[in-house]
Amino acid sequence: MALEITASAVTQLQEKLSRLKGEIQKVIVGQDNILDEILVALLAGGHCLLEGVPGLAKTLMVRTLSQALHLNFRRIQFTPDLMPTDIIGTEILEEDHVTGKRFFKFNKGPLFSNIVLADEINRTPPKTQSALLEAMQEFEITYGGQTYPLDRPFFILATQNPIEQAGTYPLPEAQLDRFLLYIRIGYPTAQEEADILRNTTGTKKPKVEPVVNGEDILQLQGLVREVTINDDLIQYVAELIRATRPDTSTVSYVKEWVRWGAGPRAGQALILTAKARALFKGRYAVTMDDIKAMAYPVLRHRVLLNFKAEAERISTDDVTRELLQAVARVKGLI
Known part of the structure; x- marks a missing residue:
């Protein structure tokens, strides 16, 4: 009986997902893979970093997504003078008109929304960027010794421009790792x-x-975690992540071009997004195609290249492509 209810619920929800994508495509032309990856991140309960040159509809894409959802939406324009309290909120002094007593009341900032667009996140100083860390990881905000839970679902989509770097503050690796997917448009x-x-x-x-x-x-998001993945694919993901690390990798390509590899969180992200992609595609089990498709946005910001790779214009996507083939070859999958 439980299986019948789950199957019925999944069918209805998948139909809504198709309609959701259709509503977004009323405004956004093309970008099918980008929309799929954003929706996969939403299903997996993670956050997205969108990178693209100006004029590629990054902000419009997020705003259209918010319009197609019955959720609260706030946009934060990150600037060099933005302070942490501008995004998390601050205490204000109020007076009780009956008793005349004064008290401090926490005035919630724009982070207290279901969907938050952090526009041009690399244009604000590290102090303000770091204010996002607790919200992204713990889904709560601490201010003045008191913790305030955020509404669920909670989804941050941050944008950045890859070509205009004057006056920017690159995100530190610790914060990049909090983004489930790094999507290039x-x-x-x-x-x-x-x-x-x-x-x-x-x-x-x-x-x-x-x-x-x-x-x-x-x-x-609950159904995503019920999608099955066999042990062989879990082992493949584990070996793929370990192969990104130069000190333990047996892949010469990695030893030549990579400075630091991905941590265990990358494996968790890859399996979770592969499950979300399977559900999004109408399947209840993860396939190798799901893992291959999600490996790029999962590893893009978690594998750090060395100076030699940057000089030779080797990208993290090149490394991921080589790793997928090398590990599959060792496992006898190709």
């Missing part, structure tokens, strides 16, 4: 660009309807 195809010009320069404005609520998201 590229230029649209020729046909997609023509469609964008056609759709955005006229009078017609598409209306996005909210189709998924917070309870649906929490149910989906």
Whole structure:
């Protein structure tokens, strides 16, 4: 009976997911893989870092997602003068008009929302960036010795511009690791660009309807963890993550180009997002394709290259591609 209820619930929720993506695509042309990765992160209960040059609709994509969800949304424009209290909140002095007594009341900041767009996160100093750490990892905020839980679901999507680095503060590795996925947004195809010009320069404005609520998201996040993955794939993920570390890797490519490898959190992220992708695709078991697809956004910010790799324009995606093949070869999967 429980299986029947679960199967019925999954079917209904998956239909809502398809409608959710359809609502977003009323505004966003193309970027199918990017939308899939964002929705996978939402299902897995993690946060996303979106990187792309200006004009690729990063902010519009997040705003459209928020419009298609029955959830609270706040946008924070990160600037060099932004303070931690500007995002987490601060205490204000109030007076009880009946007794005349004064007291401090915590005034919640924009982080107390279901979906938070941290726009141009690398333009604010480390002190303000670090204010996000507790919220991202613990889903709570501590101020004045008191802890305030955040509403669930809680989803941070941060953006950054990779080409204009003047006056920026690169995110430290410890904070990068808190992002479940690091998603790179590229230029649209020729046909997609023509469609964008056609759709955005006229009078017609598409209306996005909210189709998924917070309870649906929490149910989906619970179902993600029930998706099965066999022991062989778990072992493959473990060996893949260990192979990213130069001191323990047997892959010469890694020893030549990598300075630091990924930690255990990368393996957890890869399995969890592979499960989310399987559910998103209508399956209840993880396949090798799920792991291969999610390995790139999971490892992109968790594998640190050396100076030689940067000089030779070797990217973390190149390393991930080589690792996927090398480990699969050793396991006899190719």
